Amino acid sequence: MATITATAPRSGLPGFLKHPATGKLLLLAVAAAVLVPLANARWASGSWPHALTVDLTEPLGKASDWVIDNRDSHPLFLYFFGYVSNAVVLSVRAVYLVLLAAGWAGVTAAAALVAWRVAGVRLALGTGAAFLACGLLGMWIPTMQTLALMVVAVLASVVIGVLLGLAAGLSDRTYRALRPVLDTMQVFPAYAYLLPVVLVFGMGVPAAVLATVVYAAPPMARLTALGLRGADAGVMEAVESLGTTARQRLLTARIPLARKELLLGLNQTIMMALSMAVIASVIGAAGLGDRVYQALASVDVGAALAAGIPIVLLAVVLDRVTGAAGTVDDELGGDTGSRWTGWAYAAVVAVAVAVAGRLTDRLDWPEAWLVNIAEPVNRAVDWMTDHLYSGVPYVGGTADWAGHFTTWVLDPMRDGLQWLPWWSALLIVAALAWLIGTWRTALTAVLAMAAIGVLGVWGPSLDTLSQVLAAVAVTLVLGFATGIAAARSERCERVLRPFLDVFQTMPQFVYLIPVVALFGVGRAPAVAAAVVYALPAVVRITTQGLRQVDPAAMESSRSMGATGWQQLRQVQLPLARPALLLALNQGVVLVLAVVIIGGLVGGGALGYDVVFGLAQGDLATGLVAGAAIVCLGLMLDRVTQPTDRRTKKGA
Amino acid sequence: MRTRMKGVLAVGCSLLVLTTAGCGAADMTKQASPFANAQGAKTVTLSVQSWVGAQANVAVAQYLLEHELGYRVDTVQVDEVPAWDALSQGRVDAILEDWGHPEQEQRYVKDKKTIVNGGGLGVTGHIGWFVPTYFAKQHPDVTNWKNLNKYADQLRTPESGGKGQLLDGSPSYVTNDKALVKNLDLDLQVVFAGSEAAQITQMRQFAKEKKPFLTYWYSPQWLFKKVPMTEVKLPAYKEGCDADPEKVACAYPHTPLQKYLNTDFAKSDGKAADFLKKFKWTTEDQNEVSLMIADQKLTPEEAARKWAEGHESTWKAWLRK
Amino acid sequence: MSTSTDVQDAAVEPTGAGHTSAGGSGAEPVFAVDGLWKVFGPKADRVPADPELAALSPAELRSRTGCTAAVRDVSFDVRKGEVFVVMGLSGSGKSTLVRCLTRLIEPTAGSIVIDGEDVRAMDKARLRELRRHRAAMVFQHFGLLPHRTVLDNVAYGLEVQGVGRRERRERAQEVVTKVGLEGMEHRRPGQLSGGQQQRVGLARALAVDPEVLLFDEPFSALDPLIRRDMQEEVVRLHHEEGRTMVFITHDLNEALRLGDRIALMRDGRVVQLGTPEEIVGSPADDYVREFVRDVPREQVMTVRRAMRAASAQEAGEGPALAPQATVSEAIEAVARTGQTARVVDRGRCLGVVDSDALLGVVAGTGGQFADEAAGSDTDAATGSESGAGSAESAPDQGDGTASSAREGVA
Structure with a gap:
């Protein structure tokens, strides 16, 4: 039945679907015919006209200088930013001291016990093992x-997220004002x-902390608002009918009903915070990210x-632990009393372990327990560079691929984009x-x-764009192929799932390590890192779209x-169109985020400008690039964002 | 409900204002790292720059501070210019190797007096353009900039497009290369590797295949031991010829590398500051440690121990009162 | 039919002529609704105020003003202890109407009085007090809090009132037992079947011991068998506690089974208000007639409706039936004895029913006779103030129907 309704407008009424599209294009063409000669006559140049x-x-450089000169005297800094900054330092320090005081045994025990209470025994063991692994690798202090x-x-x-979410969840006006901002912030690259x-x-x-907060708070705000607004209207009405006050409704019904969204928000916030805390090593965040950054600087893979x-x-x-918090509890359902005693046991055990560690004077990770993986890994990498990197018979080495990719794909794309007259680039964007x-x-x-042009970074932006487009193309080809395979074969999906899960949770920074080892330096490795980073999301969305x-x-x-192929082509793919478009959109956003970080491995263009701005303290350059x-x-x-309108109309 | 929300917000805001404004000024330029001085041990935070020579300095200083003076040492990787700012704010206590930043020196040392000069490192740095020696031997005339255009074809790579490639390193390094290429009218394209590591990887790849390349490089640098390179002569450096970054058309100067300390740290933390001021070694010493770190892949700590075992007399002098 | 006694209780209570005040025999109206309007849309206020707009059909109103009148000029009284059913198809405005009673939806015009107190004039605190103690509601989709146990859900209304933990748990436990959910106190709503969930909803409403229970299509989301169980549960509760109930449904059988009186709504108006028997026996218009067409009339109609005057011979023999006995009971008696059956009230023979009359009721043709017998019911329901007329024509039986008709749409 559904096929008929789905395909009828396509096959039966070709004009119907095409009509709005051609209409739009015609309108654009007319607008272009009027505007382009005007613009071209005035500012005839391929690249963005300098006059514009x-x-x-x-001004940015001056602002930066002003900040540095006034930082220790201006009231704005003394009475506001100074306190913010001090508060951050004090609280980070307090947490750090607590973690150190608990010692490695105490922290590991506490983490495992929290995981046990929240998510069960298996995750508890995993958590314990993970923390011990951090110690074994000699990374205890940076981890802390x-x-x-x-x-x-x-x-x-x-x-912050909950406060904003409450405001947006309870007031329509705030919600309308806040939503586009939050939605847009989600597509910005962390960098x-x-x-x-x-x-x-x-x-x-x-x-580093503030950048992390700015990056990680929006999903919390967004999901809080969504959760509060999405509260079952029937339940809310029932609660109101019992004579609740507004406060009672919020505390006993609206917030508990939004529990799933709140926990999902917490999960996303934590993941984004981790990702950002690692990237923020570029601005002095210390910790694990800094170690990666230092090691990358000396190609010590x-x-x-x-x-x-x-x-x-x-x-x-x-x-896993925060994700499990959202689901496990509903099933347990046990009465609150035993849950509290469970937590109490956990707390007692954790404190006992910490005290035991203190008494036996084992706070620092014992030096004898270190495992040095750097050497064997480097040997493996050296072997790879020697054998895979170049001159492998028939297939060529990874460096050759990178070279060919640069020459045959990236260069023509970049040159093509930069050759395009600026107004035609705008037209293409508009049309798409x-x-x-x-x-x-x-x-x-x-x-x-246009703003990019006005900022005067037209050239580098198109360079970045060419990398993004190339990476997106590769990602989509690989992602759709894998997604289709996974959607058609249960076994394939089972094999893929753990990989997708792990890859999706990894911070962007981590991907830079292997690509340098494999592809050397330049735009190709940046593209490769972007592809690897964006692939899991694309595969997952494609698979789900086709499955559903x-x-x-x-x-x-x-x-x-x-036949199977006909089914795929004629039914599954057309019906999964919204999912595929979503995959495209996600792919583009994720790819951009990593292509920018690719500035650290020779990606050049805008990412390089940001790195340059940070490295040289030339914030003006960096901010413009940012x-x-x-x-x-x-x-x-926006170009890849399918409208809600269409689906609404169709439904 | 709305009025209630407003009330809550108002209370929140006023609380924030109270906590921030209620108790006088807070100077955020006087903050140590939150990770410093944990657990009673005194901590020294050293800035590590991204190149290995700087890592060698820090590794040895760290080793001695920890094992001889009982400090705990934190290292933070900060690029050169931001490091000055971090040093001024006390987020790092010392920079052990600075290649000359007159603008920052003027601002922080002379005007604000938040940073003091810690004396010379004992190493003289020099930046220049280099080609691998095997290439220079085949084509001796490549070592003069005037002949570079002749070899532009051989220096081409996928990244440089139609021109010859001039490989540049980390964006944080002091470089006039773009201006030089333009002002000397060379058929070259500057390609930034994005980090020194990336640059080194690339150079070693080239060297293994005995390919010609032209790169921005500097000494002292351990890589010379692995990939022998010959400098390309640029128009001679004269005092002030690099004043206008747009119009530079001369070589880079020779710079005696300097150490800088945070003023408060230099005043208050006697033993460590004293040690860091006296820290002074030779280009050979630095290269020895660098090579152990970068080529033999020893951890900086092991490399520092090895060096310290062999050069006791050198470092004993730094500890003397 | 268990409702028949209730019908009679209600029917024999004489009521006065006024709209809002009930007659003197203690049957205070719990709710007195008069001229109630609820209009959705821009500048909704002007619609009830303007007689011209108020007279428009829904479609015209929408095109003229962009407004939708969900409830239009509705008036009725709910008497103490009765089950008052509001019935209509979806979109007829019945759910909006019941929400207006406690101002879950703010009415546009008209008056609502509960125990002599004007609901629309209540301030927030007073309104909360009304919702907390006097009127509790049971919802179609239960509206349970999924994160609380059954017991805590039931105790929720008490918690809201500020009752202490121990006390509210004790009271909740009692109610849980009363609705037959013992042993499930610590489950979550998600672990219960639909019927069990609605028992929780019912228990939650009962726990606060409200004066009136409001039901908004409480059983329409349930399976037929469970629905029947639940209906019986309501009947049982009503018997045991005699609590006043306002019951919204779209299911005619449910309305007939539960209702002492039924208000039938269409397009926001009450088209007929009366006992089940009146609705079935004397449909006010074609719409109602169509509505009740398939009802098994013999189970709703009483012999009082089907009887004719007894001849002297008939008055002396044959099985005796109470006036509120259903026609189906009479059929059974007549079929068993083969004689006409007498309708006897307090030893006096009111009339007789024979097989012809009974068959006429079943076939629906007997309505003619019944209509005549019931006098002006139909007229009254369509709006004329003719209560007295019906009392005249059937002095012993007419009061209830007359008064209910009077309280119909004026």
Whole structure:
């Protein structure tokens, strides 16, 4: 049945679907025909016309200087930022001291027991093992530093996120004002957040924590608002009918009903905070990220891995435990009394272990228990570089691939984009965004693109764009293929699942290590890292989209004798179109985030400008590049954003 | 409900204002790292720059501070210019190797007096353009900048497009290369590797295949031992010829590398500050440790121990009162 | 039919002529609703105020003003101890109506009085007090808190009132037992079947010991068998406690089974208000007639409706039936004895029913006779103030129907 309804408009009424599209294109063409000759006559140049740029470097540079000169005297800093900064330092320090005082045994025991109470025995064992592994790798202190930073950042993010979420969840006006901001913030690459905080706070932990909070609070706010607004209207009415006050409704019904969303928000906030806390090592966050950063600086893949593994372990443990918190409790359902005693036991055991550690003077991780993985890893990497890197018969080495990819794909794309007259780039963006979305998204996209030109970073932005497009293309080809395979074969999906799970929780930074080892330096490794980072999400969304295609439609097509391939092509793919578009959108956003970080491994363009800005203390350059990244992100998101309108109309 | 929310917000805001404004000024420029001085041990925070020479300095200083003076040492990787700012704020206590930042020196040492000079490192640094020696031997005239255009073809890579590649390193390094290429009218394209590590990887790859390459490089650097390189002569350096970064057309200077300390740290933390001021060694010493770290892949700590075992007389002098 | 006694209770109580005040025999109206309007849309206030707009059909109103009138000019009294059913198809405004009673939905115009107190004039605190203690509601989709146990859900209303933990648990436990959920106190709503969940909803409403129970289609989401169980549960509770109930349903059988009186709604208006027997026996208009067409009339109609005057011979023999006995009971008696059956009230023979009359009721043709017998019911229901007329034509039986008709849409 569903096939008929789904395919009828397509096959039966070709004009119907095409009509709006051609209409839009015609309108655009008319607009272009009027505007382009005008623009071209005035500013005839392939690249963005210089007359239309605004040079922000000088005012930004002045602002940066002003901040440095006035940081120890201006009241704004003395009475506001100073306190914020001090509060951050004090609280991070407090948490850090507590963690150190608990000792490695105490911390491990506490973490395992929390995991046990929240998520059961298996995760508890996993958590314990993960923390011990951090110690074994010689990363105990950096792990604790990252953890201390995370605890403070996550707490602050949750408080801010919940407050914003409450405001947006309870007031329609706040919600309308806040939602687009939060949605948009989610598509910004983490890297773009670093510079503004550095401008105000300088390098160091306060800047790192604040950047993390700014990055990690939006999902909490968003999901809190969603959860509060999504409370079952029937339950809320029933609660009101019992004569509750507004406060009682909020505390006893609305918030508990939003529990799932709140926990999901917490989960996302933690994951994003970890990701950011690692990236923020670039601005002096210390901890694990700093070790990775230092190791990357000396191409010590082994040492980078030794610091990267604890990050991954931390990420997986935090993700699983907070994720389990959302689901397990409902099933247990046990009465509250026994739960409290369970927690009490856990607390007692944790304290006992910590005290035992203190008494036996075993607070620091024993030096004898270190496992040095750096050496064997480096040997393996050297072997790889020797044997895989170049000159492998027939297939060529990884470096050859990277070279060919650069010459045959990246260069032509970059040159092609940069060759395009600036107005035609705007037109293409407008046309694409309008075809996929509405005139609103098209307008935003065009404005964002124009803003890039106005900022005077047209060239590097197109370079970055070419890398993004290449990476997205590769990601989609691989992702859709894998996704289709996984959707069609249960076994394939079972094999893939753990990989997807782990890969999705890893901080972006970690991907830079292996790609340098394999592909050397340049744009190709940046693209490779981006592909690896974005692939899991694309595969997952594709698989889910294909799986969720109405079984009735599949059944009816099978009953008509369609082959597997026909089913896929004629039923599954068209019906999964929204999911595929979502995969594209997610892919683009994720790829951009990593292509930018690729500035650290020779990706050049905007990412390099940001790195340069941070490294040289030339915040003006960095901020302009950061703004361009934001615009690029906005543009790419809007161009690939399918409208809600269409689905609403169809339904 | 709305009024209640407003009330809550108002209370929250006023609390925030009270806590922030209620108790006088807070100077955020006087903050140590939150991880410093934990568990009673005194901590010294050293800035590590991304290149291995700087790691060697820090490794040895750290080893001696920890094993001879009983300090706990934290290291933070900060790029050169931000490191000055961090040093000024006390988030790091010392920079052991600075390649000359006159603007920052003016601001922090002379104007704000938050940083003091800690004396020379004993090593002289020099930046320049280099080609591998095997290539220079085949084509001796490549060592003069005037002949570089002749070899542009051979220096081409996928990244540099139609021009010859001039490999540059980390964005944090002091470089005039773009201006030089332009002002000397060379058929070259500057390609930034993004980090020194990336640059070294690339150079070693080239060296293994005996390919020609041209790179921005500096000495002292341990890589010379692995990949012998010859400097390309640029127009001679004269005092002030690099004043305008847009118009530079001369070589880089030779810089005696300097140490800088945070003023408060230099005043208050007698033993450690004293030690760091006296810390002074030779290019050979530094290269020895660098090589152990970067090439033999020893941990910085092991490398430092090995060096310390062999050069007791050198470092004993740093500890003397 | 267990309702028949209730019907009679209600029917024999004489009521006065006023709209809001009930007659003198202690049957205070719990709720007195008069001229109630609820209009959704922009500037809703002007619709009830403007007689021209108020007279428009729903479609016209929508196109003229963009407003939808969910409840239009509804008036009725709910008497103490009765089960008052509001019935109508979906979209008829019945759910909006019941929500207006405790201002879960704010009415647009009209008055609602509970025990002599104007609900619309209540301030927030007073309104909360009303919801906490005087009127509790049971919802179609239960509206249970999924994160609380059954016991805590039942105790929720008490918690809201500020009753101490121990006391509210004790009281909740009692109610849980009363609705037959013993042993499930510590389960979560998600672990219960639909019927059990609605028992929790019922228990939650009962726990606060309200004066009136409001039911909003409480059983329409349940399976037929469970629905029947639940209906019986309500009947049982009503018998045991005599609590006043306002019951919303779209299910005619449910309405007939539970209701002492039924208000039938269409497009926001009450088209007929009367006992089940009146609704079935004397439909006010074609809409109602169509509505009740498939009802097994013999189970609703009483012999009082089907009887004719007894001849002297008939008055002396044949099986005796109470006036409130259903036609189906009479059929059984007539079939068993083969004689006409007498309708006897307090030893006096009111009339007789024979097989023809009974068959006429079953076939629906007997309505003609019944209509005549019941006098002006139909007229009254459509709005005329003719209560007295019905009392005249059937002095012994007419009061209840007359008064109910009077309270119909004026």
